[in-house]
Amino acid sequence: MKILIVGGGMGGTILANNLARRLHEELHGGKAQITMLSASDRHMYQPGLLYVALGRMMPQELYRDQRGLLEPEIEFHVDPVEEFGLDQHQVRTKSGKTYSYDVLVIATGSRIFPDGVPGLKENAEFFYTEESAVRMFKRLREFKGGRVVVAVGMPHKCPMAPLEITFMLYDYFKDRGLLDKVKLHYTYPIGRTHSLENVAKWATPEFERLGISYETLFNMKEVDGVGKVVRSEEGTEAPYDLLISIPAHKGMEVIEKNGLGKSGWIPTDRYRLNMEGRDNVFVLGDTTNLPISKAGSTAHFEADALAENLAAMIRIGSPVRDYDGKVFCFIEAGKDRATYAMFNYQNPPNPKPPTRAVHWFKTAYNRLYWASARGLL
Amino acid sequence: MGEETVKVVDATGSFCPGPLMELIAQLRDAEIGDVLELLSSDKGSAQDVPVWINKVGHEMLGSEEKDGVWHIRVRKVK
Structure with a gap:
C-alpha cells in the first residue's frame, strides 16, 4: 500500500507521523510505504505570525527543519506536485519525477x-x-x-x-x-x-x-x-x-490549474474526508471546501481521524470513524487574556469570558505545537 | 416584450458566507438592470442576503423556498 501525502504543512505532517506510528509493522515489513512531497524543506508554525506582527515572537522561532519533524520511516522529498493524474493514480512533480500511489492525500493549504x-x-x-x-x-x-x-x-x-x-x-x-x-x-x-x-x-x-x-x-x-x-x-x-x-x-494554484476545485478548494466529503467521486483520494485542512474553519486545528483533528481510518483500512479493510467537524480555536482577547471556541458539526461554540490562564495555555501551545506536528499531542 | 433574462447563481451546497460572496462577485460583473437569482441551501444566508441587498440599495425582487433551496431574486440598480 503506497500512501502519498502532498503537502508538508500541519495536516500532512500530523497525518504522516500518526500513520507511521500506527503502521510501524507494515512499514518495516514492506507492506506499506509513506511518501511526502512538499514545496519546502522548512515547516512554519503559521499562527506565530500574529505575534511576529506585534513584536512578541521572532520569525526564527516559527521554523523547524521538515525532515527532522518526520518519523524516519517516512520518505520525504522537496519536490512540489505540478500535475495530478487521478485516473492513473500518479502525480508528476516540478523536477519531472512521477510518483504512483494507492492512496493520495492532498494537503496543500491556502494562500492570501x-x-x-x-x-x-x-x-x-x-x-x-x-x-x-x-x-x-x-x-x-x-x-x-x-x-x-x-x-x-x-x-x-x-x-x-x-x-x-x-x-x-x-x-x-x-x-x-x-x-x-x-x-x-x-x-x-x-x-x-x-x-x-x-x-x-x-x-x-x-x-x-x-x-x-x-x-x-x-x-x-x-x-x-x-x-x-x-x-x-x-x-x-x-x-x-x-x-x-x-x-x-484561495487554495493553491496547482489545485485550480489541475481542475480539482474552484478557487483551489477541493469538494470533500465532510465525514470521510475523501475527494468527492474518488475513493482513494483524501483532502485535509485548508484545501477542502468544507464549511468549517480554515485553521491548523481543523487540519489537526482531520488528520487524526484520517490516520486512524487509513490504518484501519490497511488492517481490517474498512474505515472506523467519521470526522465529526471538531475544531478548537484559541481567541486572544488582548495581550494577556484569551478564550477559546470549541465546536463540531453538531454543536456550536460558546466562548467563555477571557482569562489569563487560557492566554498562558495558548503561549505554551505556541511551543507545544512541535509535539503536535510530530504526532505526539 | 420578451421575458426578462435571469442569471442564475447556484450556490447550493455552500455555507455562510459562501452564497453572499458568490452573489457579490457575480453582481460586480453584471450590468445595471440585470436580474440575478441566487440559489442557496443555507438558511443563514437566506436571512443575511436580503439584509445585504437592502444595505447596498439593489432591488430585492423576492425570496422563496422550494424543497430546501432558497431562490433569492435581485436586480442590480447601481
Missing part, C-alpha cells in the same frame, strides 16, 4: 489573495507571511496615532485572526500610551462581527466596552492609497491612517 481588491496589496499591512508580518510590526512601531482600520476578506485562514489582531492592537496602543490618539475601526463582510454567531455575541459587546467601532456587511471593493480610504461594495467608506487587512484566501 489580495489581488481581488484593487489597491489592497499596495496599501494594507498583512501578517500572513514572514515578510509582511515584520513589515507590519515596523509600521506599528512608527505609528504615532490616527485611524486604524481592520478590513477583512472572505474566506480567510484562521477565523479568529480578525478579532485577535483587533484586541491585541488595542492593548499594544494602550501599552504605548497612544490609546487617546488612536481610533480602532473593525469591518466584517457578513451581517455580524464574526461568522460564528456565538463568537459574534461575545465579541460585539467587547468592541463596545473598549470603544472599538465596527461596520458589518462591509465587503472591500477597492483601496484608494492617495485618499487613504477603503471603499466597500455596499457603497460605504472607511477612511484610514493605517490599514490592517486579513485578505481573502
Whole structure:
C-alpha cells in the first residue's frame, strides 16, 4: 500500500507521523510505504505570525527543519506536485519525477489573495507571511496615532485572526500610551462581527466596552492609497491612517490549474474526508471546501481521524470513524487574556469570558505545537 | 416584450458566507438592470442576503423556498 501525502504543512505532517506510528509493522515489513512531497524543506508554525506582527515572537522561532519533524520511516522529498493524474493514480512533480500511489492525500493549504481588491496589496499591512508580518510590526512601531482600520476578506485562514489582531492592537496602543490618539475601526463582510454567531455575541459587546467601532456587511471593493480610504461594495467608506487587512484566501494554484476545485478548494466529503467521486483520494485542512474553519486545528483533528481510518483500512479493510467537524480555536482577547471556541458539526461554540490562564495555555501551545506536528499531542 | 433574462447563481451546497460572496462577485460583473437569482441551501444566508441587498440599495425582487433551496431574486440598480 503506497500512501502519498502532498503537502508538508500541519495536516500532512500530523497525518504522516500518526500513520507511521500506527503502521510501524507494515512499514518495516514492506507492506506499506509513506511518501511526502512538499514545496519546502522548512515547516512554519503559521499562527506565530500574529505575534511576529506585534513584536512578541521572532520569525526564527516559527521554523523547524521538515525532515527532522518526520518519523524516519517516512520518505520525504522537496519536490512540489505540478500535475495530478487521478485516473492513473500518479502525480508528476516540478523536477519531472512521477510518483504512483494507492492512496493520495492532498494537503496543500491556502494562500492570501489580495489581488481581488484593487489597491489592497499596495496599501494594507498583512501578517500572513514572514515578510509582511515584520513589515507590519515596523509600521506599528512608527505609528504615532490616527485611524486604524481592520478590513477583512472572505474566506480567510484562521477565523479568529480578525478579532485577535483587533484586541491585541488595542492593548499594544494602550501599552504605548497612544490609546487617546488612536481610533480602532473593525469591518466584517457578513451581517455580524464574526461568522460564528456565538463568537459574534461575545465579541460585539467587547468592541463596545473598549470603544472599538465596527461596520458589518462591509465587503472591500477597492483601496484608494492617495485618499487613504477603503471603499466597500455596499457603497460605504472607511477612511484610514493605517490599514490592517486579513485578505481573502484561495487554495493553491496547482489545485485550480489541475481542475480539482474552484478557487483551489477541493469538494470533500465532510465525514470521510475523501475527494468527492474518488475513493482513494483524501483532502485535509485548508484545501477542502468544507464549511468549517480554515485553521491548523481543523487540519489537526482531520488528520487524526484520517490516520486512524487509513490504518484501519490497511488492517481490517474498512474505515472506523467519521470526522465529526471538531475544531478548537484559541481567541486572544488582548495581550494577556484569551478564550477559546470549541465546536463540531453538531454543536456550536460558546466562548467563555477571557482569562489569563487560557492566554498562558495558548503561549505554551505556541511551543507545544512541535509535539503536535510530530504526532505526539 | 420578451421575458426578462435571469442569471442564475447556484450556490447550493455552500455555507455562510459562501452564497453572499458568490452573489457579490457575480453582481460586480453584471450590468445595471440585470436580474440575478441566487440559489442557496443555507438558511443563514437566506436571512443575511436580503439584509445585504437592502444595505447596498439593489432591488430585492423576492425570496422563496422550494424543497430546501432558497431562490433569492435581485436586480442590480447601481
